[in-house]
Amino acid sequence: MIQVGAAVQPLGITSPVPMSGFAARTEPSTAEHDVLGARALAMDQILLISLDVCALEESTCRAIAEGVRPEAPEQVIVTATHTHAGPCSAPTRLTRCTPEIEQQLIDAATTAGRAAREARQACGVELRVARGVGVAANRRHADRRVDPPVQMLRFTAAGRTSRTDDPAAPSDAATGAREVATLVTYPCHPVVLDGTNRLLSGDYVHPLRERLEAEHPGTVAVFATGCAGDLNTGHRAEASYSLQRSATRTFDEAERVGIRIADAALAGDGRTVTADRVERASAPVTLQIDSPGPEQVAADSASWTRGLAGAEPGQATLLGIWLDWARSLPEGTDWTGRVSAFRLGEVTVVTLPGEPFLAVAEQIDSKIDGPCLVLGYADGCPGYFPTAGEYPYGGYEVEDAHRYYGMPGPFVAGSAEILIQKAVEVCRALG
Template identity: 40%
Template structure:
């Protein structure tokens, strides 16, 4: 039997901290709609921990892996990427993180891993593929590709009781918009709640897939607004979350092997400037435009102008990006940093076997921003031309970066196939 354990640690911030994810939103949180958590599932000597924050930077992720009780190379530290959480990354997304909360977040992820490891017991694992819930839409190209995969792991103790349910789906957790001022895990909260209702006593782990170009249908620019939208409400989030959970729960159960392995590597990603004009010219224009802009647009332009003055003049160094593939009894968990597009996920899935249940997730071990496929650069848009400014990056990732990540993941998956590696 596999030995497995699970744990949850509360990471809900107090009211008054800055929220992260929308440049249009300048007010702090006024309360909580649902508890934010760090959730860990440990299988053998490997683990995935997912925190309900927009991202966890590489340095913090590395400290979590080093400080927990498991071998660092066997651990994936992922963010849910909800936009209803606190600032969680140093030097990213334009607002300074609260140091006290940053320390709490790091300690909570470590505690979740350690508690799950201590709770390990003999278990059996089954896997299945849920049906397409029909929620995700390609927000850049109407009718464009989305990753519709909905894998589901059920982990049972020796007595048959389900102790953990693990799923993943590729749709941006941005049902709630910039007008929301309540802490929330967005629609994944409702996915988890529905799964835990189906299996009382179990802990549900939701991992966010490759959502760089996927949400429920609105454009990225639609979020530069503080207007209320009935399609972006808690009622809508619950409807969407429960629909995803229902589709996942329909997955058949196939037993997996007892072999557990982990492989990872680091690749170097370079940058390429998209802006043709000098930073001082851009700053002047954006500050002038901000003087007459409506509040949400004014906030965005202010971030851009600060970027032009402080960050744009710097020369970006290549970024070391960590890729990890866990193999839980023959089920791959492919973990990539940043906001990855559907095309990249689908390329990896094809190499794994299109009909094979597998997890391909983003926001793992770092969130440096959007990493688009090479053929998306011709279309420009927010994810290509603008988002790096809000992320606090000096330039966009160069074409070929996504393909480099995919090639690394495919190689690692072939090396972990059959359970070779860390048992």
């Protein structure tokens, strides 16, 4: 058994506040549909914290790690669920947040992390995996069918008796076991809600967690989005430029999607994981940026300026963001982040920065012995990581997203493959 604890702390951010995820949406939130939070899962000395925001910068993640464990910040991994219905959460990327909002995020995550560590108790581990979920779709290639798995780790504390009449500590009638926490991952953009939504929400992630927690009252469900850079529920990324309301991207649909994923996880094939400790390794990774030259920037700026004439409001807002990016062109030719992995028995969990494409997770999984969960959006999100074969197709993720992210340019082709190689090296360092 390993020592496991979990906790939830509300972010405490209320409307009106600028929202992040859709460049064309410039008006602030009007109210809260869900209570957004920081959810922490402590596994021995490792701590995984997931926040209900679109993206976090590396400096914010470091501040959280140092706040929770100043003596060993490297043991803390911080992720964003990547909801596009969350508040602004990055000081220099996407829709910028204020120092006050960033501090609220740090405080909430730090509080949750400390509480999770204090709540640790001996737990057994079970892995459940299911395919055929029928939710994620390749948003760049409609003709390419994908079937990524939903994966769930269940952490269960042994009960002293088999009694089940205590509602504060529900248990399994046969064993007296009580579920303490679950870690669930699925690769699909939390963008069921469209850019016209102005209610703060976790998108489909919120009803997913509610469903899991209703199944085992008292448990804490922690969701970490997988490698979803090219996956959503079936619309092009460019649809985010529009401010036209979609009849199919609603809260009812977000609830349907979340419950479907949760039910698939609950019904998945289960296996007991034998683990008496959690091992961790990490390594820095430096990736090159393909910064456009001044002539290219000038030519693009002229084209965007011409495009403003007659552009519909959402497209005009986007072009304005691109022009602002060109006027204050960010500097830099590379970016450094970190890749981490931890292992519970035969199960390996890999955490990657940014928005990797699904093929990144698939290639890592093919090179690792035993079950492997690959999480994205971890310890910083500087943009997309398409695999090299996607660059000839262009598109938002390859050519345009870096401007909204406030980066000097897109990552060069081959960057995703470097992430894959680094992840495999880190996993092998675990032994």
